[in-house]
Amino acid sequence: MPTAEINVFNPVRIHFGNGIINMAGEIAKKYSGVALVVTGGESMQKTGALERLLKILKDSGIKTFVYDGITPNPTCDEIDEAAKMAREKGAGLVIGLGGGSPMDSAKATAVAAKGNVPVWEYLKNPAKDALPVITVASTSGSGSEVNRYSVMTNPKTCEKPGFGYECMYPKEAIIDPEITATMPPFVTASTGFDVFVHSLEASAGKAANVFSKAYSLQAFHLLKNNLEKAYNEPENLEARGKMALASAFAGLAINISGVGIIHGLEHPVSGNYPKVAHGAGLAALAAPSLKYNFETCKRNYMLIAKHMGVKRMDKPDDEYALAFIEKIGDMLKAVNLGLRLKDLGIEREKLPKIAKEAFTTMKFAMENNPVTVSEADALKILEASY
């Protein structure tokens, strides 16, 4: 592998620690005196995180406006609205507060605020410039806090593509376990499983390299035991901290090497069913996808199994690699994510449409999968996940 060309770059300043959110004002001041905070309509209000952030910003003399219309699967319309607000209020900085959705949306807003076209246009025409972005992560999952990616859904077509140009890197990422400690159990579980799938797909995909592998292995180490612990002991700041760091490492890994079929298939699932949590969709798709990639990824599964503490005993290779898939199933059950697509309300007759869409909006993920996958294969995986 080291003889293949590698190009890596990540200019995000990462700040991690209990109470580090108190630095948000000092950090934001470097960029602008007027900030637009992009967030959802519920949890950041309920937990008090939004109020806390606004006070910190105000105390540093920053004028703030809030766009709180981001939904769990953010639409391009919401982003266009937020961008309009940024322009109208003269914001020189966009702060994404929340989980993957508001952080992703903050980056897309920062791009759209600089231009005069709907944000969807930037899927075709690369953006060269964006307002500076700061991410304040409230979940440990998307990795969006430390990378350039943004995912949005077109409500007219149900397409849910990802995009990410260099100008979209957050300038700074604020990762505070205290903020993530307010996540309810289902969110802890579903976003935490996203961390696992990011690490898996970034370390196994065709584009994987020594950098994405180093990040992924550290993510597996941090995730091991701590997903369950954070789920069962929501206020355990050590477990929360390790999950928050695991999310960052996995986010750095996918920034380099992208994702594979589990993400490739999940995006059209939650694109068509916007109420489905991304992590729940991933959970339903995991085992059949892992099995589909089995022969090629066997050695990788064994390595991850070792790092995640799956005992080898005297198991031969195949058996040990299969034990890893079982372990993942057990981990999902332990956090109440032992789900199938039908449990998520997906209609069986939609599966062919989903399989098809995976190859359009998530083409790069499908192509990055370690094993070549056809539309017929994709449909079989979806059927097996149903």
Place this chain on the structure above:
Amino acid sequence: MPTAEINVFNPVRIHFGNGIINMAGEIAKKYSGVALVVTGGESMQKTGALERLLKILKDSGIKTFVYDGITPNPTCDEIDEAAKMAREKGAGLVIGLGGGSPMDSAKATAVAAKGNVPVWEYLKNPAKDALPVITVASTSGSGSEVNRYSVMTNPKTCEKPGFGYECMYPKEAIIDPEITATMPPFVTASTGFDVFVHSLEASAGKAANVFSKAYSLQAFHLLKNNLEKAYNEPENLEARGKMALASAFAGLAINISGVGIIHGLEHPVSGNYPKVAHGAGLAALAAPSLKYNFETCKRNYMLIAKHMGVKRMDKPDDEYALAFIEKIGDMLKAVNLGLRLKDLGIEREKLPKIAKEAFTTMKFAMENNPVTVSEADALKILEASY
């Protein structure tokens, strides 16, 4: 550990691959049409690397000047000369071609070229601005290609401090195994051992965190077997590539968490004896330093031993950790670095001066050591290394 505050940042664009030096012109063009290449007086000429780089730059329309006065332990006078040349020729870019010395010097030159004071002044007065720097690594050791550090010697006082401000990060690092393949065996060995010590000290020091540990572990993986292989098979591009990447990972690790007593003691050794290669000094100091830190670092040694493939068998903890120190001794002997300070021409009566200087110019390294160390302790380690 994850509850301690972490702040990480590294904006260097890393390009790795056989023949990737051919991209140097395209990369340099982004920054300036006039470049000063900073290099030594011998090896880059002999191997043809300098000529190759100059042709590539010329073919991209870049006007180049060469400062080739950098010695193995670069002095502040050399850097002031190079900076004067950069100013006089109107260079908008500094390219460091070679091992740690020219790459370090390129960064220091880039700082000094912007100001009007001798570079030594920047040890006291932080630099805010520097010319852009590109590193082209010809050795796999210093890690300088990917971090902000620069080391220079004051020929009047024999002090050899390191410094590194944010403006000193290289914009881009070009890491081409073809270029490193021309290293003679002694250089392969001594720079390669620097990679090991960087990884060790960055992962064990007081400032170590999950980021420096992730980088260090990947460096250990890449280094394992490949130091000897690159030493014995100089043209083995796979081994060269892995060592080059190991150097980069270790360089990223020290950028976050710094070094410890092995470096802290070595700098005054080669500061007082400028003909001593840094890696040879490190080799002489390694075992006594590892033993000094033994009780505190035992678990870390065991972890690294595992990653470097030292068989545990039924050994109890202490024995396994000691087997690691032996393994490092064996690795050094295998590349003809089984040296003591007296073999390097160090005079015994200089040891107290060296011990003293470690606490001035390398204070941060001595303080970062996992075990608190006094001047008397330092002298004992030097005696044991003699």
